[in-house]
Amino acid sequence: MKPLEKFKKFLGWRNAPKPHITLNDEFYGHLAPFRLPFILTVFVMLIGTIGYMTIDGFSLMDAIFQTGITFTTVGFGEIAPISNMGRIFTISLIIFGFVLFSISIGIIAEVVKRGEFQKTVKERKMLYEIARLKHHFVVCYHNDFTIQVTRQLRENHIPFVVVDPREDMEEVAKKHHYPYFVSAEPHTEAGILKSHLSSAKGMITLADNVADNIATIASARLYETEIGRVRKFLIIANAKNNEDEQKLVKLGANKVVTATKLMAQRINAMAARPDMENLLQEFLYKKDTPLDMEEAKVSKTSWLALQKIKSARLRDIANVTIIGIRQKDKQFIPMPKGDTIIMPQSKLLLIGTSEGITKAKKVIRKKQKPEELKYV
The missing domain is CATH 1.10.287.70 (Helix Hairpins)
Structure with missing residues (x-):
């Protein structure tokens, strides 16, 4: 290691991340x-x-x-x-x-x-700001869906970059409060590199036609393979009908939302259980609330694999409750008892506070039984 690098490491300095496209030329x-x-x-x-x-x-x-x-x-x-x-x-x-x-x-x-010149300076500054993001979402195409989705992302404090080829993206971003934006086609190399997809958690593509969604998903998966990414991108897309939904899933989308189907499900839920729907809307669909619900995967090397649920003691150390187990074969066990065995590669459905779930996940990921369990 060079003396300068050692000195920077001693002081705790880190080199600022650079965008893949710097616009220097x-x-x-x-x-x-x-x-x-x-x-x-x-x-x-x-x-x-x-x-x-x-x-x-x-x-x-x-x-x-x-x-x-x-x-x-x-x-x-x-x-x-x-x-x-x-x-x-x-x-x-x-x-x-x-x-x-x-x-x-x-x-x-x-x-x-x-x-x-001024336009290039502004875009260059934006690209350097985007390069500093980690685990953000790349939201493709600006439309009415994008406005609503980004509003929820802002409320949940989830970073995102909006990518759209329109030339007036700066004015659109100011109007709809997009903190980061890129004016490019999302499926092109420029769109992928400028949005710094390599450090993103995933991509949300909300094109008005299925062809654009197909091109964007295919490009993201190819780029994923090219950079050798271990954790796959979480890709969410919208579709107009069931046929388009099936196409997008086959191409690599993790989740596909059909507006008509989603609306029907929400209306049915409201009609059948109006009080429960209000409860979910108030506590589970928002980030900064007293109650949250997430899945936590139990790896093969986790100390909790092949242990009984009551051995986890998650309620005692994190104030979190296990309300379901999704087995590796997709079988779901609702409200499991304390003697239920936790199998490797299963997913635990946890409910509790955001802080408690975060702490519980850390406990689940450990390879050795945590020290704090000795005192509870």
């Missing part, structure tokens, strides 16, 4: 018009320095200083007596300086007028 491309004024400035300074040293015998530093104050027309005057030939040379420098200044102002005005 575009950024420096916008600066290309300034090359000519810069080269001419250096050339005039060189000619002026040589001229004062040759004509009036100035020292190197005096010649550079005299050239600088003359070329920029600051009006300091002569730092040493100058001959008539030197004064003619000085007038020439002043004229060249004025012409060069006028050209530079014209170039700056043209660059600012086009607005491409």
Whole structure:
């Protein structure tokens, strides 16, 4: 390890993550018009320095200083007596300086007028901010579904990036409070890299037509294979009918939501159990509530594998209750008893506070029996 890296590690410094696409080429491309004024400035300074040293015998530093104050027309005057030939040379420098200044102002005005430079600077800043995100969701395509979904994500404090090819994404993002956005096709390489999908938890694609959803899901799965990601992306999509739903599932979507089916299920739930539906809406569908419900997977190496439920003591150490077990073969055991054996690779359905569930998951992931169980 290099000494500088050791020093950074000692101080706890970390290198800021960089986006996959930095737009450096575009950024420096916008600066290309300034090359000519810069080269001419250096050339005039060189000619002026040589001229004062040759004509009036100035020292190197005096010649550079005299050239600088003359070329920029600051009006300091002569730092040493100058001959008539030197004064003619000085007038020439002043004229060249004025012409060069006028050209530079014209170039700056043209660059600012086009607005491409400012646009690139803003996009570059946005890409660096997106690169700092971890376990975020990439939400594809802006529409009415996206507005509602992102509203819930904000309320649950889940980071997200909205990706849409429309050119007015900046105005759309301001209107609908998208903190991070990318103007690109979600299924393209640019869309995937700019949204920093590699560090995302998953993708939510909400296109108005199934073809765009198909292209986005296929691209995400191919990118997943390309980067060798161990944990697969969680991909959620919308569909208009059951046929489209089946297609998206076969292509790799983990969850597909059909608006008509979802609406029918919610209406039936409200009609059959209105009080229970209100309870779920109030406590389980929101993040910052006293009650939460999640699944926790029991790995093969977990200390809890092949143990009885009562051995976990999750209620004592985390105030969490196991209300169901989903076995590896998809069989679901509701309200299991304390003597029920927890099989490897099964999933425990936990209910409790968000903090308690987080603590319970840490306990379940441990390979050895936790120390705190000795005191409960």
